[in-house]
Amino acid sequence: MFAERLETIPVLPHDIEVLSTTFTCSGVDVVVQSGSSRNRWRIHFDGAIGLRVLDEGDLLEFWPVCSSQNGRIFRILSGGWKDQEFQREGFLCRETNPNLPEYFVAGQNHCVSVLSDSPPDILEIDHVPLVSQSS
Numbered sequence: 278m279f280a281e282r283l284e285t286i287p288v289l290p291h292d293i294e295v296l297s298t299t300f301t302c303s304g305v306d307v308v309v310q311s312g313s314s315r316n317r318w319r320i321h322f323d324g325a326i327g328l329r330v331l332d333e334g335d336l337l338e339f340w341p342v343c344s345s346q347n348g349r350i351f352r353i354l355s356g357g358w359k360d361q362e363f364q365r366e367g368f369l370c371r372e373t374n375p376n377l378p379e380y381f382v383a384g385q386n387h388c389v390s391v392l393s394d395s396p397p398d399i400l401e402i403d404h405v406p407l408v409s410q411s412s
Contacts, residue, residue: 279355280381282348285399289318289349295384300328307382307389308402309349315405320350320382322393326370329358329390336388350397353379358390 293309296317305325310317338356353359359379362368370377370392380397382389391397 280351280353280357283350283352283380283396285350285397287318287399287401289399290314290316291349293318293349293384295330295382295387295389298328298330298389300325304395305391305393307391309382309384310405312385317402317405319400319402321398321400322380322391323395323398325391325393325395326374326377327362327392330387331390333384333386333388349383350399351381351383352396353381353390357381359392 289309290311290313292312294312296308296310297306298308299306303323305322305328307320307322308317309320357379359377363371363375365371374394377392377394378396380391380393382391
C-alpha cells in the first residue's frame with residue numbers, strides 16, 4: 278500500500294468519525310465530526326464514480342500508512358480499493374480511466390474510499406454543542 282497524505286484546508290483533527298455518506302450525480306459527500314470539538318465538515322468529491330465504506334478493522338492493509346497519526350485524507354497511489362476493482366474484468370473504468378485517482382477518508386471507526394477525478398473540497402458546516410442532562 279502506497280499513499281500520500283493530502284494537506285487539507287481546513288486541517289481536520291485526528292479524532293474525526295464518519296457520520297454519513299451521500300452519493301449523487303454531482304459527486305460524493307462525506308460528513309465527518311470531531312469527537313472533541315464537535316465540529317463537523319463536509320468533504321465533497323466532484324465527479325466521483327464510486328465509494329466504499331468499511332469498518333476500519335476490515336482495512337488492515339491500509340495501516341499504518343493511513344493511520345490518524347499520519348493524517349485523515351489520503352490519495353492512494355497503489356494497493357487500494359481501485360487496484361482490487363481493476364482485477365475484475367467487468368470493471369469498465371479499468372479501460373476508460375485507468376489513472377482515476379482514489380482517495381481515502383480515515384475515520385476512527387469507519388473509513389471511506391472514493392474514486393474521483395477531483396480532489397476533495399472541505400467545508401466546515403457546523404458545531405454540535407454537547408447536551409447536558411440536568412438532574
